[in-house]
Amino acid sequence: MSNAHPTLNIDDLLNANRLLVMAKLRVAEGWNGRFQATGYPNLGSALYKGVRYTDGKPQTVEMLSVDSNQAIVNWLESVCLAGEVYNTDCQGIPYVRVVENGDRLVTTSVLEPHRLASDRIMDAQFNNAAYRMHLERVLSVNKKRPLRLQAFLGPLFEIDPGCVLHGVFLERLDGRMRLPRLVSGFVEAGSPNQVNTGGLMRGYVTIEGEQSSIPYPRQDFSSTDIKASFIFHLSTLRDYQLAEGEADVQRKRFLIAWMLYKIDRFLHRPMRPRSACEFELVGIEAKQDGTERSWPEAGAILAAFQTVKGVVFPPLNGGRVTTVTHAGD
DSSP states (O other): OTTOOOOOOHHHHHHHHHHEEEEEEETTTTTTTEEEOOOOOOBOOOOOEEEEOOOOEEEEEEEEEOOOHHHHHHHHHHHTEETEETTTTTTTEEEEEETTTTTTTETTTSSSSTTTGHHHHHHSTTEEEEEEHHHHTTTTTTTTSSSHHHHHHHHHHHHHHHHHHOEEEOOTTTTTTTEOSSEEEEEEEEEHHHHEEEEOOOOOSSOGGGGEEEEEEEEEEESSSEEEEEEEEEHHHHHHOOTTTTHHHHHHHHHHHHHHHHHHHHHSEEEEEEEEEEEEEEEEEETTTTOOOOOOOHHHHHHHHHHHHHHHHHHOTTTTTEEOOOOOO
């Protein structure tokens, strides 16, 4: 974007309602513009008629879903990892790890699809009882009283702030304890062209029965209009009370900086969600409440993230990772 636009600022975002980030992508060199889109059970590729705006006027455009909201959230989580634990940039951020046979890792609340709500975590042992019982006490669960959102937001943030950022549904504790995602993301292609090919599965030793020759169809796509979009729902975050006084402000600044870090790292790393799907970044645009903003440099985002992370989660002996014991299969 042009440098004429002011650069995104964390403190400005504290008072904003919505941040829209749009990244133009292109198929990586060597694929001749062809890419493999995500497929859905009993549906296949998700083709639909969408709406794009030209000079403020809506126009119906043929669209293709390349990656879904759920997939993008998983990618935003993965860019923070080095193997199965947080990378150097994100070390110090709390989460829950499940171990067995001493200290052999089974899973973590970052890796699990439902985060803290995962059965592997809820049923794990902590202080000689199921971890969900500990969560009931810490999060002040009381099914006989009205649910006070602010009562469990702060303790939840201290256990795993990723649950506040990416949402969680703690139905095993209380069916009302549901937090929506603060960020929505997806990759879509406009005016997609179908690339219909196929293949043949043939056994090497024998072609009888299950090893017989089985032809199959394959459908890829090409497009000159591929975009990754991220919507950060800042008004929802502003309504949260994560702590008292200045601590609340700092925790919100941390979540904003963390999300900017995730988006920036996702867009600048090699993007290859599937075997025949590889993209490169062309450029990033951002709109804060409809007003254009320049996307900060990666170094500036990392520096801001590290600074506020150090304020909210200063170094602590033993770290802030909660370790629970796998309950068995």
